[in-house]
Structures are given as structure tokens and as C-alpha cells.
Amino acid sequence: MVNPLARIVLVAATAAAVFVTAATPALAADVLVSNKVIKLPGGRGSMTFIDDGDMFQVCDTKADGHGVAGRLIDNDYNQKLYITDGGDANCGKDGYNVGQSGSYQMQLSWNGDGYEVKSEWFNE
Template sequence: MTGAAVAATFVATATPALADSDITLNNSRGYMTYKDSVDVFEICDMNPDGYGVHGLLTKTGEGNVMHIDDGGDNGCDKQGYNVGSGKYRMSFFWDGGGAVLYSKYFSE
């Protein structure tokens, strides 16, 4: 039973995202979320430390196709982007340094 659960988990994480699949990258500094049902990306700086957060959407073979950032203002920022065929990946990072977070590759 346990082996089947592990195999099912591996298959679920290895496949591309399908319609109505949301993705969130987060750390103690903030988060970036993709809402597939409306093709909207949201980014939010949750730590008023003088540094903002940035997110990129990269399409395989084309490079960065969208940039979004937040920091220094009230509220979160949102941006629409029509994710189509191809493989996409989100990246999220804090301007103060540290590791870049990456999503799995996804498509519609």
C-alpha cells in the first residue's frame, strides 16, 4: 500500500499542471501564486524590511516572458498572462539575496 502511494505521488508531481491547477511559491519574505482558472499571477511582499520580492515566468525555448514584483507599497501586485502550450516555470526571489525558488514545469 505504501509503495503505491509513493508511486502515485511521484506521477502526480511529474506531470504538467492541468486546467484549474494553482501553484504557490513562498518563503518568510512573501509569496507568488499562479491562478490557472483566470491566468493571473500574484506576488506579495510580506516583510517590510526595505527589500521587495520579484517573480519571473519563463517559457522553455523563449526565456523570461513575464516579470512581476512587489515591495514598498500597500497590498500585493497582480498581473495576467495567458499561459498556453509549451512548458513554463515560475521563479520567486527576495531582493536582499538568498535562494531562488522554482516551481515545477507546467502548461495548459
């Protein structure tokens, strides 16, 4: 027969181990990942904010005869960056220091019909 106190300790230790195992990857991901990506439906393209160096990359990922255009706007709706891509093998890239004052939003549109996706507002 198992001591009731030993059983309680064993159950508590097992629960704690499961919690730590389940929580650790999620916590690490939240802390380490600060890049942002938005994607157009149908695999048409993407826009990525690369936090290390404050680079923005716009990629046309579907050879459909139309390109994609990415914009970075500030919280006063001023356009800070405009990047296009289409018709070549490389993605369009440009840098802009978003800093910690103010908020920014990425907007990506497909030049075929103007369909647009937007990121959440962010800063560093």
C-alpha cells in the same frame, strides 16, 4: 455464532468504505486545484499562479526593506512576465495565458540577497 460468509462480506464492506472515505478528498483536491504557489523561506514572499484567468500574483510578505521579484519563463528560458512587489500594502499582479503548448516555470527571488525559489514546470 456469525456466519463466515457474512463476516467476509462485512469486512469487505468496511474496507471499501474506509478506502472511499480516505481517497475521495485527495482525488477531489487533485482535480479541482490547479493554482500553483511558491514561497520564499522566512515568510518573505510568495508567487501564485491563479488558473482562473491566468493571473500571476507576487506578494512581499515581510516588512524588511527589500521587495520580491517574480518571473515567468517558458521552456526555452524566455522571460514572459516580470512582476515586483515591495513597499506597499498590495501585491503585484499581471496576466499571461500559459495555454497548453509548452511548459512554464515561476521563479521568485528576494531582493535582499537574491535567494530564489522555482516552481515545477507546468502548463494548463
